[in-house]
Amino acid sequence: MTPPALRVGNASGFYGDRRAAVREMLEGGPLDVLTGDYLAELTMLILGRDRARDASRGYARTFLAQLEECLGLARDRGVRLVVNAGGTNPAGLADAVRALADRLGVPTAVAHVEGDDLLPRAAELGFGEPITANAYLGAFGIAECLRAGADVVVTGRVTDASLVVGPGIAHFGWGREDHDAIAGAMACGHVLECGTQATGGNLSAFDEHPLEQLLHPGFPLAELRADGSSVITKHPGTGGVVDVDTVTAQLLYEITGARYAGPDAVARFDTVRLTPDGPDRVLLDGVRGEAPPPDVKVCLNALGGHRNEVTFVLTGDRIEAKAALARAQFEAALDPRPAELVWSTVGVQRPDADTEAGASVLLRAQATDPVAEVVGRAFSGAAVEMALASYPGFHLTAPPGSGSAYGVYAPAYVPQTAVPHVAVLPDGSRVDIPPPAVTAPLADLPAVPATSVEPGPTRRAPLGAVARARSGDKGGTANVGLWARTDEGAAWLAAALTPDVVRELLPEAADLPVTVHPLPNLRAVDVVVEGLLGQGVAASTRFDPQGKAVGEWLRGREMDIPEALL
Template sequence: MTGDIDRVRIGNASGFYGDRFSAVREMLTGGELDYLTGDYLAELTMLILGRDRLKDPEAGYAKTFLRQMQECLGLAVERGVKIVTNAGGLNPAGLAARLTDLAASLDVDVAISYIDGDNLIERADEFGFDNPVSANAYLGAFGIKAALDAGADVVVTGRVTDASLTVGPAASYFGWGPEDLDALAGAVVAGHIIECGAQATGGNYAFFTELDMSRPLGFPIAEVAADGSSVITKHADTGGGVTVGTVTAQLLYEITGPRYLNPDVTARMDSVHLVQDGTDRVAVSGVRGEAPPRNLKVSLNRLAGFRNEMDLILTGLDIEAKAQLVAGQLQSALENPPAELTFTLARIDHPDADTEEAASAVLRCVARDTDPTRVGRELSSAVVGLALASYPGFAATTPPTAASPYGIYEAGYVDAEAVTHRVNHSDGSVEEIPPSPMRTDVLPPLPAHDSSAGPVEFGPTVSAPLGRIAGARSGDKGGGANVGVWVRSAQEFAWLDAYLDTALLRKLLPEAADLEIHRHRLPNLYALNFVIDGLLGRGVADNVRFDPQAKGLGEWLRSRVVEIPQSFVDDLR
């Protein structure tokens, strides 16, 4: 290993299945590392892998990782970097076997272990799960620790929490046990920061114009200390940047309230302190840990039916009337109408436009049914059949297509005692990892913050987009969405906290007007986090919303015009 006894360097080279292929090599050659992690799994990915495995029982893992290892496994061993990845997906044993064959063909001496036991699909009836395609419990980090303690060079997992990919190496390096809650919580926070790859180094960042975006963004590194504190950084001579802002943005990504539950510890997000510690270095400290929950979360995906969609272009005058005409014609033309037929009109047209595209709107038609024949060629043919018999300027951007299956995600929960967390060591031995002895059903209550602190005077105001002073990061949480909003000073946060309550958020985001919204304060980060229940229906794969993963929700919020104190706007000049 290249690290010293005080700090271990854990890099991440993948934030999702499909991330930059070259990142593994870039991370291995760009500077010193002790461990390299790769996160390939998401709720939607588990559904995709589940469908793959229905077709081929030997599939179910992230094939990209295998190709990356063909290129870089020898390099990792040469540089003394251990690999930890959840690319095993629904078939960690299969990926480990393929990696073993690959290592032999490359003549690379490497010890490969894999973690399983998360896959509960064969026990779905026992737990009362409703016919899922996949059912995977989120395991913790101590299986990874055990594999590394036993000398593994590569650890392949199935569904573990994203942060566990970082917690496991840190726990192994420093010898942490289940009782080291503050250290574990610090590593969970570090893992959450780096798990989404370049999102921590400027990717999808509200204030991207302040960073060097002219080169490919570097991937993040967490330098974790023995007490769980860390410094987030990246390799030199890479694009992007690591600032308090970029780290704050990622901390707010896809979380709920101040408590961030993991199988090994509950991390208190309201205890996190961030300090700029030099160029592209942010120190993370003060993280408090509490007992983990008794139950494990379970990722449940199941096929919900079939869908088809067509996009129609409406140009010029009478857009609303044109949309109404073609929607009515299509409904009348379908002899066997689908169970759900949804029309969404996106008014992206401009009056008196100087290009045809700028004068056009888009009407999106989405059909869903459990019977594929009702949303297949009949729908596409009905749309095409109106080409010469509907509104003036009729045009479609999608060709006739067959129906495609779609799924829905749900969260389930099972007692950790009911799940066998298993380490399959490289020597063939098997070790079972017991649940944390620190688990609890009850944590001390947190103060409620459902509304703002009340009116505060900040002097004259000016009408301006919220994003002039505030950043935001948003994402999907099953059928809900979160949007974290942060500012950059204590005074700005005092204003934001007093000003942006749930009532105002409903006005600024009318799509959420009738939905339940939870508001959480994170004063140490100068941030508020809102969780909007039901915004995404039954989840990403099922949702027909324009932005099905709510990735742009925060940017929409930033674009809304509000009354900002004049002094804050003046400070930007």
């Protein structure tokens, strides 16, 4: 007999997400499992430095605060919790959860997954001297904990999708060879992992929905089925919207092509089907899976140096001349000069604006250097000392600070056989999770034949007249998912948006490697721009260090678009 669908919800998309979400999800309707994603590359750096200062820390403390309010509610409703809030210290968080449960008088079986922390072996593995080194574990350790009766499962750095795949394995009994089912759950987990981004948050087409509907989007949930298919939805009566548009947006977020690789399987995103299934319901099915790669990804964070910034305000006319004077004075006063000094401007000259802010342009100087003192008081002092000696109207947005250290993220890869994966069960027993017996190297997919597009008259218009977008980051790489509303629009998009055209539309990418991956099932293309974000969010001097708005910038750029699509 086929087990019933598993109702899996999400209550966190990042460390700092809506604190009330756990309660909202528990009270909003029936659930079997509630997940929470608290980790990103930058978060691992933050938690790694936290643990370096205090060995008992290194986990997402906000989860404990949420649990203090809601642990009793979760137990009363029979909802099991699976979270990666353990960060760099999952054992420490598991102990803290047990202590909290004892203090609250709520009997709770707590388990955790460990083995991802490779920092003690960094030199052996050739990683240098990072601050953190964490492998992306799969879902079978989570499943082992759930099968042992855990009410709360805490992990460190597992793949985001594993928070959903693990409960699926435990509930449906999937084995290592069930690649299609696991891949379907991976796609489902990818949709849920960023919380309200699947229910209308950060949506390109936000203006097509009533403002009131988007004020407080509900968090998403999925009805996961035995074959790995799922229905993406949300609790009745909550804000936001779930439709093919919102699910497509999240599927395309922070991917690097049609193959979505994890340690348990590879999900083929070019096989995903999305079908409306009623109000606020989208069926996600058809996902094909493949054997996982032999290597597992490792998140490395190392100290990159020190940074500081100052922002000058230029008001009225002669903006270029004022900027030139400010730059020349400031740079002349820097001794020594920082290793990297990057200037950028925000805004355009509008001397006749009806507010002073509207008539102002921001001139931003960002500096990085291996030596803290170079970007510390000397840097800040050089700006402050210009106050009575520079361009007319001189002022800063804020007093410059003393600078701060920054980290650099880099991916590494090691054989799955070199990474321990241990489930620590509620009774304290430890179970080693073996790596997959069958793996396969990732290979490029065959090129998708271009669909012929009927020639016809064109008109100059923004790309956004045809395409919607969602963009994000993977270290220093930016990805932009673009999708069309119609088959005709999708065919034109796939044919027109070549790497060279992307470089023309995004001048900042003119000299960078660009790849465009067609995803016809989603009426989409996935654009990957390597190096656009420098060394990643913690080190980037770019105006938008995580590439969150690259998609909207690209939508605003003009192209010759067939009038039939407009």
